[in-house]
Amino acid sequence: LKAKSNEIAEEDDSQEGINKASKGGIQYHDYLQLDKIVNAQVLLSELKGKKIHDEHLFIVTHQAYELWFKQILWELDSVRKLFIRNHVRDERNMLKVVSRIHRITMIFRLLVEQFSVLETMTALDFFDFREYLSTTSGFQSLQFRLLENKIGVAENLRVTYSRRHYKDSFHDQESETLLRSQQEPSLLQLVEQWLERTPGLEKDGFNFWGKLQSNIEEGFKLETQKIEKMADGETKQDMLEDLKKQTELFTSLFDSKRHDHLLSKGDRRLSYRALQGALMIYFYREEPRFQVPFQLLTYLMEVDVLMTKWRYNHVCMTHRMIGSKAGTGGSSGYLYLRSTVSDRYKVFVDLFNLATYLVPRAWIPKLNPSIHKFPYTAECIDSSYSSCGSCSSEED
Numbered sequence: 001l002k003a004k005s006n007e008i009a010e011e012d013d014s015q016e017g018i019n020k021a022s023k024g025g026i027q028y029h030d031y032l033q034l035d036k037i038v039n040a041q042v043l044l045s046e047l048k049g050k051k052i053h054d055e056h057l058f059i060v061t062h063q064a065y066e067l068w069f070k071q072i073l074w075e076l077d078s079v080r081k082l083f084i085r086n087h088v089r090d091e092r093n094m095l096k097v098v099s100r101i102h103r104i105t106m107i108f109r110l111l112v113e114q115f116s117v118l119e120t121m122t123a124l125d126f127f128d129f130r131e132y133l134s135t136t137s138g139f140q141s142l143q144f145r146l147l148e149n150k151i152g153v154a155e156n157l158r159v160t161y162s163r164r165h166y167k168d169s170f171h172d173q174e175s176e177t178l179l180r181s182q183q184e185p186s187l188l189q190l191v192e193q194w195l196e197r198t199p200g201l202e203k204d205g206f207n208f209w210g211k212l213q214s215n216i217e218e219g220f221k222l223e224t225q226k227i228e229k230m231a232d233g234e235t236k237q238d239m240l241e242d243l244k245k246q247t248e249l250f251t252s253l254f255d256s257k258r259h260d261h262l263l264s265k266g267d268r269r270l271s272y273r274a275l276q277g278a279l280m281i282y283f284y285r286e287e288p289r290f291q292v293p294f295q296l297l298t299y300l301m302e303v304d305v306l307m308t309k310w311r312y313n314h315v316c317m318t319h320r321m322i323g324s325k326a327g328t329g330g331s332s333g334y335l336y337l338r339s340t341v342s343d344r345y346k347v348f349v350d351l352f353n354l355a356t357y358l359v360p361r362a363w364i365p366k367l368n369p370s371i372h373k374f375p376y377t378a379e380c381i382d383s384s385y386s387s388c389g390s391c392s393s394e395e396d
Contacts, residue, residue, distance in 0.1 A: 041060060045129045052132075054125040058118070066141065066143055068111055071107060077150070079097050082097055083194060090380055094292045097296060142170060145181075149186065151186060151188065152188025152347040154269070158345075159344070201273065201277060211365035215364070220243065249356070275350055279354055281297060282294070288378075289378055304349070311337070311345070
């Protein structure tokens with residue numbers, strides 16, 4: 001009986017509180033405008049008098065994609081504003097930047113996985129209502145094109161769509177919106193400018209690049225001497241050949257003219273000085289001032305990885321659903337989509353290539369805490385810093 005009494009008491013406690021909703025005020029469905037969202041699924045098959053069950057899934061899935069694209073653009077625009085307005089000169093704001101880029105990666109993870117829901121529909125299920133889509137195509141997603149432009153997909157590296165530019169699919173206000181997104185600084189350009197200011201690159205200061213080049217050249221010299229002392233044979237020859245290739249690789253790294261040539265071809269995306277800054281952050285990532293910047297570079301690569309996975313999943317699903325048929329929008333379908341899964345659509349490809357230039361830790365220029373203060377003291381400018389999530393100076 002005592003246990004029963006305690007049970008009743010617990011149940012009564014769970015019912016304590018006030019139902020504020022019954023006293024008026026904005027309601028859940030009103031706040032979210034659910035009437036607009038949940039009634040936005042118009043099945044063309046039903047309008048034609050032959051309702052196909054899986055068309056509803058197809059619509060909901062793509063609407064969900066567009067909503068998430070909108071959130072990514074919201075986060076991306078806020079990050080770009082922080083860079084454009086130079087708020088990142090106050091390094092306390094970098095945590096806000098990293099947090100929002102990380103959020104973008106988490107959304108992309110959802111988008112990559114969301115294909116598994118759509119794939120519960122068979123090719124025959126899709127075939128049942130595909131004819132009703134007419135010329136509708138995901139290629140016409142304005143938000144995805146804005147996303148690509150604002151992140152920094154290179155215009156000259158894009159794959160044409162049935163030998164036409166993607167902008168030909170948009171008109172009037174949409175065309176103007178796309179044009180603005182191309183004219184505004186992309187995330188890549190803003191990150192490039194930020195990397196060019198990396199403390200420690202100054203020739204009259206720590207001179208990271210000059211010291212690194214000197215250390216690497218000395219390191220290869222000592223390695224060569226060590227190998228040459230070995231007994232003649234195939235192993236020695238192989239080691240010398242490998243060392244020669246490594247030496248040539250790093251010689252090209254320190255050649256600014258070669259870098260500019262690769263930049264003009266689209267093989268590199270960052271300026272020579274920005275690449276130096278990125279490599280410096282990579283090498284000194286454990287130092288207090290470079291920990292957050294290293295996180296940012298890691299998340300930027302993650303954005304590229306997840307966008308590539310998203311494209312790849314799209315390719316696989318399309319191949320499974322329509323085989324080698326043409327797309328509803330007029331493209332070659334699977335073949336067109338497959339051509340977009342390549343490094344030409346990677347924005348931060350230079351960050352991936354930093355691992356090419358890893359060297360023994362002993363070759364990395366040493367920092368002396370009593371002399372080199374910059375890795376431990378961040379730049380703070382009170383006028384541009386705000387601890388709040390949505391200050392007026394940031395969002396206006």
